[in-house]
Amino acid sequence: MSKKTLQKKQLGRKTRRQIPEGQEEEFYRAGQWQLVWWKFRRHKLAQMAMVVLGILYFIAIFAEFASPHDPLRRYKQYLSFPPTAIHIRDAQGRFHTPFIYGMKMGRDPVTFRPTYEENTSIIYPIGLFVRGDPYKLWGLIPSDIHLFGVGGGDEVMPLFLMGTDTIGRDVLSRIFYGARISLSVGLIGIAISFVLGLLLGGISGFFGGVVDEIIQRVIEVITTLPTIPLFMALAAALPREWPQLRIYFATTLILSILGWTGLARTVRGRLLSMREEDFVLAAKLDGESEAAIIARYMIPGFLSYIIVSLTGSLPGMILGETSLSFLGIGLNPPTISWGVMLQDAQDIMNVAHYPWILWPVPVVVLAVLMFNFLGDGLRDAADPYVS
């Protein structure tokens, strides 16, 4: 027995052994997805990433409710306001639930930039489910309940956890609304890539021959093109006068043009190797039709690989949107996305004086990192039958 087969056997038994005594039958009867889940569960980092991404997508979906403010509302008296400090102990040394002080605005006599000073005599406790700016959830359900904040009213000091931008809009609320666009551009882009990749990869792998040859050469050409200039050229070709929604879809389309090639290769490769599998031949001899073989034997065999491949290309899509919008050739104000928010950071003076406008950067990094961790975990778990 060679070293390799030995290791393979041991790892194969490993999966078996993580099942507690007395639950073997459950393991023996576990289907593919159950095994994938068991294997995934051992990948702690990926599980954490899944929780973080879950929270991010929850925020994106319920942005109106999760944000403390209306992302378009300008607080004219709080321009470029720094992140509000949260206290739990007041000037007299008494403890409270988390609160903020009122602020007094002044002007720097030399630079004329606004300066803010805490007024320790008034405290505003931070509450959950407080009333604030009115909104319509998904443009349908009217409400003014926000997940957290200091409550409504103009006389109240608003809570700016990440500060405000140069025209007085709450950065945190804009990040939450931006997540809706930035995180969904990737998903829609992936959906389009998925269809293209599956279709073209499937045709390529299934029919082979000249069709395969042509598709493979096209993929090679596309993958050799430099990404950013191509994005820029395509994005620049979008008419300026288009409504933002249409620009949004056009952007996702541009992103997916490059995204499908990797997937198509994965699909083709798996199809080709699967056609040679003994169990596929056995199915043919069992009298299964071509369609049944593809649907019941082959697709379940590489579905998990496709999911891995898709998760792997999501970060690229998110980064693509951010870069394009940052450069001003993707989405533009008044649309809110992380890339659009970073347009403010193009002015080095802004960054120097109000560094909190860079908050979208760590958020993008977080999202991309989490997708990578998740992808790692999924890749390890994708095929529970080989180790």
Next chain:
Amino acid sequence: MSDQVLAEIKNLHTYFYLAEGVVRAVDGVDLTIKAGRTLGIVGESGCGKSITALSLMQLVPSPGKIEEGEITYYQTIHQTESASTSNVIEITKLKPNSREMRAIRGNQISMVFQEPMAAMLPVRTVGAQIMEAIMLHQQVNKVEARERAIDILARAKLPNADRIVDTYPFQLSGGMRQRALSCNPDILIADEPTTALDVTTEAQILDLMRELQREYNMAIMYITHNLGVIAEMAQEVAVMYMGKVVEQTDVASIFRNPLHPYTQALLRSIPQLDDVMARAGQKKRLETIKGMVPDPYSVLPGCSFHPRCPQFMEGVCNEVEPAVIEVEPGHIVRCHLYASRSTKARAN
């Protein structure tokens, strides 16, 4: 110097510590390797025969560890043609990646694998890989190393050695690859080297190994599950089951007078040509060993073969671990059936 001892394995225990439990891959093995002799190790997959060999090379894959025992290598240093001195090396005391161990490995103890392809890098020519091994162990320049490489290939009976030196491993057939690997070490460990080959190629390789052995007085440790190959190659045979040597003796006794019920069952479960021919067309069933090899994590009380043994004795075999019994001089067995027949019972 035909009976000169080259290596001794004493009470070797190699365990694998996995999150799910401890696998006692090798669990108390004693073996002696002699110059010019072939020691055959037989057993089914998972019996620990490969791990024993890898332990001897200090190549136990992680998370495996030599837990206990001694491996002593009596290194021969040729000073002149006639004079040589012996150097005693405790292999278990050497670090797997130490310079001494690497010098021994490949130079004096080398290994041929079941998958010859896996042991060679596919991206470099055969010659380059042999030359590298030569230059690592001997002070020679590139040109000399190349000549030696061609010489080694020629000695391994490869046609057109000077051409093969520049080919890539994938361009060679299985048998040719297998040959390209054999140099002239003191000890050659052959781990199922012919299992992936056809019978006629296998016969060629076995013949070649015997020839090289005669020429260089090399010791061979031959690991296989194929009893036929053992009969042809080995002088001494050790039968392993679940990490232990259950029977060990010379090759004739293993086949003529097997003592351990496992050895007996193994021999009866393979189709024998003479027997088939004697039946002249009459069909017959093979004898089988009931059940299968237990889970490697399990530690069975008493003899590890007892759940499958046809001569199981309740209260003995499933409770007391059998000692190593020397039934006749040079014929040892680990079985309670022979407790009274021992010439001298050795403590386990």
Next chain:
Amino acid sequence: MTKQTNTHSASQIQAQPPLLEVKALKKYFPIQRGFFKRVVGHVKAVDGVDFYVNEGETMGLVGESGCGKTTTGRCILKAIAPSSGEIWFQDPNLGRIDVSTLEHEQLIHVRRNMRMIFQDPYASLNPRMTLLEIVGAPLRAMNLASGKELEDRVAEMLRRVGLRPEYMRRYPHAFSGGQRQRIGLARALAPQPKFLVCDEPVSALDVSVQAQILNLLQELQEEMGLTYLFVAHDLSVVAHISERVAVMYVGKMVEMATTHELFMTPKHPYTEALMSAIPRPDPTPRDKRILLTGEVANPAKPPSGCYFHPRCTYVKDICKTEEPAFDEISPGHFVKCHRAAELNLSGVMNLA
């Protein structure tokens, strides 16, 4: 089990024709190059093979890797379409038909009676299906059973191959190599076939498990009246299980005879060399051993004349230029050698 040797020579036409008769079977795989897949040559995997299998017997098909024995087995079921040749099968419903000409519905119909088991017990079972789905697949796809009846038949099949019917909700990962081979056997036998191609069914198994599967194959053959084509490279195993054996070399059939005759008195020099090379679990030294020189011929560029001539110790001039015919030199004994009649070759016993 003694069987009347029947042959397909004109002189001995019998009332009962063989269950399977393969004539001049060829399978060439094209070697393609370049963008437009231009065919630059052919790998002659199977290059004109003739043999027959009688009902109820086990026919062994041996040869070294790449000799085309697996391809031959697959062509018989038209798992791979043969390039040319005839495959006459005595189907209980369709009568005597040439499988190579069948398509779609008829092919599925004939595959109810011709089934196959595979070498690799891991690759041949879909890991994503339960035993019920795997063993039930042929019954469902061939419209032989459904619902409760299908479940009952799967349970019965599992019992027959020595597995517990409760296992049908389990997935293949719950089973060892030997048990998986039993599952593969249950799947093959589910539609109650007549004929089974066994493609190296025990070569991936451990010695003790191998014996269990071989015994099971013999038991099932007797119970269900099966006929086997047993493709393998292990000659001892083939000798043990087969009534007759055929030997292939580089895509061609070189010898075919009853097991006893072939092993005791081989007539082809290649068969003799094979017999000589078998490692025997017997430490008695053998005095004579034929070692073949060189490598197996490349099926894309086979040598002229007899394909075996570059390695043959008995080679003569005619062997280099003319391909010998596959002749019946004694009843039921076919050899493809110019010198078959004059050579006195050693069988397994003479070598011991």
